Amino acid sequence: MIITGEQVTKNLEEKCQVVIIGSGAGGGAIGAELAENGVDVIILEEGGYYTSKDFVPDPTKMIPMLYRDAGTSMIMGSPAIIFSEGCCVGGSTVINGGMCWRVPEKILKRWNIEFGLTDITPKTLEPFYEKVEKIINVAPQAPESLSKAEMLVHRACTKLGYLIRRNRRNQLNCTGEGLCVFGCPTDRKRSVLVTYIPKALNAGARLYADCRVKRIITNGNRATGVECHILDRATKKKKYTLKISAQLVICSAGAIQTPALLLGSKVGNSSKQVGKNFLCHPNVKIVGIFDQEVRYWAGVHQGHQVHEFLEEGMLFALGGVHPSLVSLSLPGYGRKSLELMELWNYMIVAGALIDDTTYGKVIRLPWGAPLAMYQIDDIEYERMLRAVALMSEIMFTAGARKVLLPFFQLQEINGMDDIKKIFSAGIKKEEIETLTVHAFGTTRMCADPKRGVVNQWGQVYDTERLFVVDGGIIPTSLGVNPQETIMALATRSGQYILENKNKFLG
């Protein structure tokens, strides 16, 4: 049963065994795992409930509807990093590109050595990944769904000897609409909205949409429920209150919202690590301009990824998004902007995900909102320049005549010989255009309660009956897209709770 804000006409009180805050990759997966095993679950989601019938290819409607703060969230720093996350039932899985990769083995080794997470190994994670991949239908793309741009870039990488991998995406018979970031209008992207949420609901879970959690209620050292505001969807203002008593509280609000909620509720922070260790995979983009028509948007978003430089902290992919969004990363305005955008069908947009080498933090502002801060360090800066240079090399090899760059001081280059200018132009860190869609680390797992917020099952150290199950528990940068790992860890936490019912639900 889904209850939306407009259906609520009075203040409410509810009881359940488990209340889950957030309906995205973590909350959806653990919600289904618990509900299907007979647990009485309530899932709470701050955003609205929409289905594929509501999804239209219009950014002016979809971004305010599906994105937190209408996509205007910023991570403060120099440069500021534009941050996008979903705020709707299904969370960011509704608006992401649908990339599904398992965590690299060397990262798991690092978790073991640096954070004492000895039970999270390739072997122990395997069944959870398998389960997730089956539910969300992880598969490579069919040839029919790929654009000409994918072919040109694949040929270029092959020529350069760079490893380019078929992307693994949660999709079923994807035809290549290229509308992932506005919600898939045909349900071919198997987001949490169309997989885990229906499973949870069919098993009897209740879901409140338009519901913002204000506080986790505690009794002594034990979480006993949550206090929420039911929101008016249009104004996002409080209409009614909802109080839920539960035997177990699970936070799955994401690595930026969850720490603010824990800090505001004064729980979980005896290690002083809540909100610290923030990681975000800063991204940079370039645009290749070709003489031939490539229509890069006419095909799936990220059919391939370049994995040649993963070990060096860089992952590249093409991004097929709406002209409104591409225009933002192009230099200039007015006539210059139009003349560039008239080359729309001759463009290929590519982006690089940079593996973090530093940490930021998330603080809670006095009125309860989170503020994320991240200062790109010198290593990431060097990686960004290198990533832009390597992506430019791929573009020129693919036939581009010009590449537009994310640097204020050097806005374009016109051939292979110009690539060296990227390193000699005196590009300043603070003048690089950056963005991201990933967030981790702010409630990290660690075997040592002094260095982490949760144990390896997501259980909060200093508060009984409280779990965190979202990207925040991931203790290091992954270097690859995180949604599948978040779902696998959430499923694993769900199974741990089920195996210890007496302890957590008794």
Add this chain to the structure above:
Amino acid sequence: MAKNFSRGTERIIKALIETLKPRKPGFDPPAEEQMLQVADDFIGALPSHMKILFPLGLRLLEYGTLIFGPSPIPFSRMSLESRDKYIKGWIESKISLRRDLIKGMKAIAMTGYYAHPEVMKHIGYNLIDHLNKINVVDLNTPPAVPCDEEACNYFRELEKTGKWGPAEGLPGRAKKYGENV
């Protein structure tokens, strides 16, 4: 009348939209209303601290002419040519706050502009034709129509010859955990 900002703020935003709007001789569609509507919607969705800071930033733009020139007239009352010069000064400023404000405003204005039907048609973004072409099968049937014939043939051939590369779950060169590749 905008829902989410005052008349004073609306005047500044309208002047900004007029300055930033992409146009050239022979193509200047009437997109201002949509651009303003989108700005209104997006500003309404800003987080609470930004709802306070953004109008303050706009006031800095409006009256910053006293400090940054080219004339002491407020931004929204300048000629289009003067506004253009003034905005360039903000875009090229060494102060990141000035650059970021214009970047934010550009984002809001451009989203509305490039989502305008006449503009999408002008740049050749015929999405509906693409969707109609490829969506000829139901959810349970594999795609039947290539997005691009040449690309489809290229990848089919790679698949046939086993040269498309691995499709397993680990990133990079590894195919399975525990495998040294």
